[in-house]
Amino acid sequence: MNSSCDYFYRTTVQKPSGCGIFTLYYQRAMQTPLSLLQEIIESYQSQIFPHTIAPHITTKQLEKRLHSYDFQEPIELATLTTQVSNLLKEGNLHVPHPGYFGLYNPATTQASIIADALVALYNPQLAVHSHSPAANAIEKHVLDFMAQHIGYSGDYYSCFTSGGSEANHMGLLAALAHQYPAYVEEGVWALEKQPVVYISEAGHNSFDKVVKNIGLGSKTLRKIPLDKSLKISLFHLEEQIQKDILAGYDPAVLIGTAGTTGSGTIDPLPQLAKLAEKYDLWFHVDAAWAGAAVLSEKLKSYLNGIEQADSITIDAHKWLSTSMGAGMFFTKHSTAVQTAFNIPAAYMPSHLQTEPYATSLQWSRRFIGLKLFMVLAEKGQNAIATQMEYQCQLAEYMKEKLMASGWLIINDSPVAVLNFTHPSILSGSISTDKMQKQVEQEGNFWLSTIPIAEYGKVLRAGVTSLHTREEHIDQLMDRLNQFVNS
Ligand SMILES: *Cc1c(COP(=O)(O)O)cnc(C)c1O
Secondary structure, X not given: OOHHHHHXXXXXXXXXXXXXXXXXXXXXXXXXXXXXXXXXXXHHHHOOOOOOOOXXXXXXXXXXXXXXXXXXXXXXXXXXXXXXXHHHHHHOOOOOOOOEOOOOOOOOOHXXXXXXXHHHHHXXXXXXXXXXXXXXXXXXXXXXXXXXXXXXXXXXXXXXXOOHHXXXXXXXXXXXXXXXXXXHHHHHXXXXXXXXXXXXXXXXXXXXXXXXXXXOOHHHEEEEOEOOOOOEOHHHHHHHHHHHHHOOOEEEEEEEEEOOOOOXXXXXXXXXXXXXXXXOOEEEEEOOOHHHHHHOOOOHHHHOOHHHOOEEEEEHHHXXXXXXXXXXXXXXXXXXXXXXXXXXXXXXXXXXXXXXXXXXXXXXXXXXXXXXXXXXXXXXXXXXXXXXXXXXXXXXXXXXXXXXXXXXXXXXXXXXXXXXXXXXXXXXXXXXXXXXXXXXXXXXXXXXXXXXXXXXXXEEEXXXXXXXXXXXXXXXXHHHHHHHHO
């Protein structure tokens, strides 16, 4: 929508007479907010490519524009819709862009967008089954499908969460309820020994937040060094467990990361499961990003061992093209979940221990699962698996191009993430931060940096947009090579 049209929306209330162009504007002005929304969605989805990725608007400019909204005079909804859409278009990073090689924020499909709209329309309350039998049944149907592909069977519990952080939070709470039943009523005072939790140095920082918030303290999180392949070092892990036992701590939880945020590496899950059994640890697998690969016959073997986990985190809003927030939590221990979350609430329509509000962190629950249901149902598992496999192939393509132009690949990820640097960077001729900022400012691509041991800050590129093709990688490579060849 061009700016003169915007101006028209703001100013015209009567039908202008005369020239044809005004008639056209008049028709636009008569659009209902919903038909306008449809136009906005379709035009954005078909024209993501010309947009620059990063926002070119300062916080000051944004604040100035927002000053005009003093919430006193009503604004006509179609006008408001256009204004807000423009604000979002100009003032945000465009993660669906094919040149977005950043962290895992997906390009959504129309199925996900329509699902979000339907959820807003019907606004079902998922706290209890009786209020929203259809919505709860749809969520269960999708979760059962995912659980089956994970390899869970029999008595398991699963629910949708706002994201991976909440699922990880639920995992730790369920683990504590399982390991220390007295903890639920008496808190950490009930524990004879201080529990400790194991995770690799590359594990997600949401766990730091959780251990702080649940009264264990950040020191209880033992960050185990990585081995040469950037996976948790099994040697250091077992050494730390034994040290902790000797020092009077109680090893309680082991977290395996399947797809580290920075490098996309997958910890050796079967070996971790064995160690967890040997030392009686609750085994949680944080597969927020890569867990979606259970849907691909070709990729799922990378996740072998996930089925042995006591609990699992998978985000739909990372690799399954649903909008944020859509996380999932799975555990084999439904009793632990009930111990952790069940509460008396006399005003609720049902006091059953199996109601969603009594088995999870949330209370009022948004119908999160519909977007994954619709994405899966619209495309089908095969097409979704093929898309994920294609993104992995694109990363391989980029890896070969990088190596052919003298770049060094630092990581070895099966899930479309590359960490790389160049002799010119290592020698100090140019810094990765400078390259990252410059690329961001130009607006055609977006990638991030990550510190990796002796290499310092290296560049990180993940193939995450549904719209990325070889040509975009070729263009990115041309740009990156200009930096190191100039
Ligand atoms: C993204 C991510 C998380 C956090 O999930 P949110 O959905 O952002 O809350 C946790 N662990 C890993 C490995 C992740 O990639």
